[in-house]
Amino acid sequence: MLNLLTTRDSRTDSHPHAAPGAPLVEATGLSVCRSGRWLIRDVDLRIARGEIVTLIGPNGGGKSTTAKAILGLMRFDRGRVWRAPGLRVGYVPQQLSIDWTFPLTVRRLMSLTSRQSDDAIRDALAEVEITHLIDAPVQSLSGGEFQRALLARAILRKPDLLVLDEPVRGIDFSGEIAMYDLIADVRRRLNCGVLLISHDLHVVMAESDTVLCLNRHVCCQGSPEHVAAHSSYRELLGPRAAQTLAIYRHHHDHAHAPDGSVVPLSEKAEAEDSDAG
Numbered sequence: 001m002l003n004l005l006t007t008r009d010s011r012t013d014s015h016p017h018a019a020p021g022a023p024l025v026e027a028t029g030l031s032v033c034r035s036g037r038w039l040i041r042d043v044d045l046r047i048a049r050g051e052i053v054t055l056i057g058p059n060g061g062g063k064s065t066t067a068k069a070i071l072g073l074m075r076f077d078r079g080r081v082w083r084a085p086g087l088r089v090g091y092v093p094q095q096l097s098i099d100w101t102f103p104l105t106v107r108r109l110m111s112l113t114s115r116q117s118d119d120a121i122r123d124a125l126a127e128v129e130i131t132h133l134i135d136a137p138v139q140s141l142s143g144g145e146f147q148r149a150l151l152a153r154a155i156l157r158k159p160d161l162l163v164l165d166e167p168v169r170g171i172d173f174s175g176e177i178a179m180y181d182l183i184a185d186v187r188r189r190l191n192c193g194v195l196l197i198s199h200d201l202h203v204v205m206a207e208s209d210t211v212l213c214l215n216r217h218v219c220c221q222g223s224p225e226h227v228a229a230h231s232s233y234r235e236l237l238g239p240r241a242a243q244t245l246a247i248y249r250h251h252h253d254h255a256h257a258p259d260g261s262v263v264p265l266s267e268k269a270e271a272e273d274s275d276a277g
């Protein structure tokens with residue numbers, strides 16, 4: 001009924017190193033091919049404890065595919081994925097297969113896939129500030145409340161790594177800021193790593209340590225600029241937003257042809273010159 005993963009990797013029972021900065025997952029040359037088409041190719045990605053890594057990119061760019069391949073939920077065809085032994089993951093996928101005609105309270109949502117004590121459920125809901133909704137039907141929640149309930153579900157078992165696929169989808173601008181503040185708080189309290197997926201190509205969570213722009217391969221990567229330091233961004237986004245959101249500047253050395261293939265920018269400029277001439 002509901003496809004949420006909160007799991008302990010069963011390959012070993014030791015726990016990943018708890019020190020901040022300890023690596024949690026590392027993918028090298030990660031490539032996924034389906035029906036003769038590369039969905040992602042040669043993606044390198046590393047997430048350490050305490051870090052926020054944000055994946056951005058156009059629709060169909062391979063963000064969810066990358067997350068699923070890293071978590072072992074999707075077979076990859078080339079490359080290598082290392083997960084810390086005993087890694088505990090809290091995953092909120094983009095697509096949830098919920099039967100909306102089935103009566104479901106927030107409390108029930110929290111214990112759908114494994115039995116949870118009332119205290120654990122209340123603690124997790126308190127973390128995301130929606131304890132008062134414990135007996136509310138899931139169908140009655142706003143977009144922001146529903147995302148918070150899913151986040152609570154993902155942090156129930158104190159994950160080492162939180163993977164959040166579009167956690168601000170369907171939330172308005174002020175709700176987006178509140179959600180990012182909350183994710184930052186949860187990251188600090190749990191001392192976990194966060195892999196955040198967003199389709200917004202320009203505005204990202206300011207606390208992201210690394211942003212990867214993905215369009216079937218890594219087009220560019222870097223840290224977001226903290227808008228708080230830039231008065232023009234402050235004016236653009238507002239003072240509150242400026243602390244939470246940052247403008248991501250892309251530095252691509254290539255463009256993509258309509259079929260998705262990579263065109264080096266120098267070649268593209270030459271083609272445009274000859275077209276013009």
Ligand SMILES: Nc1ncnc2c1ncn2[C@@H]1O[C@H](COP(=O)(O)OP(=O)(O)OP(=O)(O)O)[C@@H](O)[C@H]1O
Nearest residue numbers: 034039057058059060061062063064065066094199
């Ligand atoms: N199991 C699969 N088999 C074949 N193609 C797939 C499979 N899963 C995803 N795809 C395709 O791979 C491409 C990348 O999909 P993916 O969901 O990873 O993109 P995304 O960047 O997360 O997109 P969005 O922002 O729209 O969520 C899409 O064209 C999708 O149709």
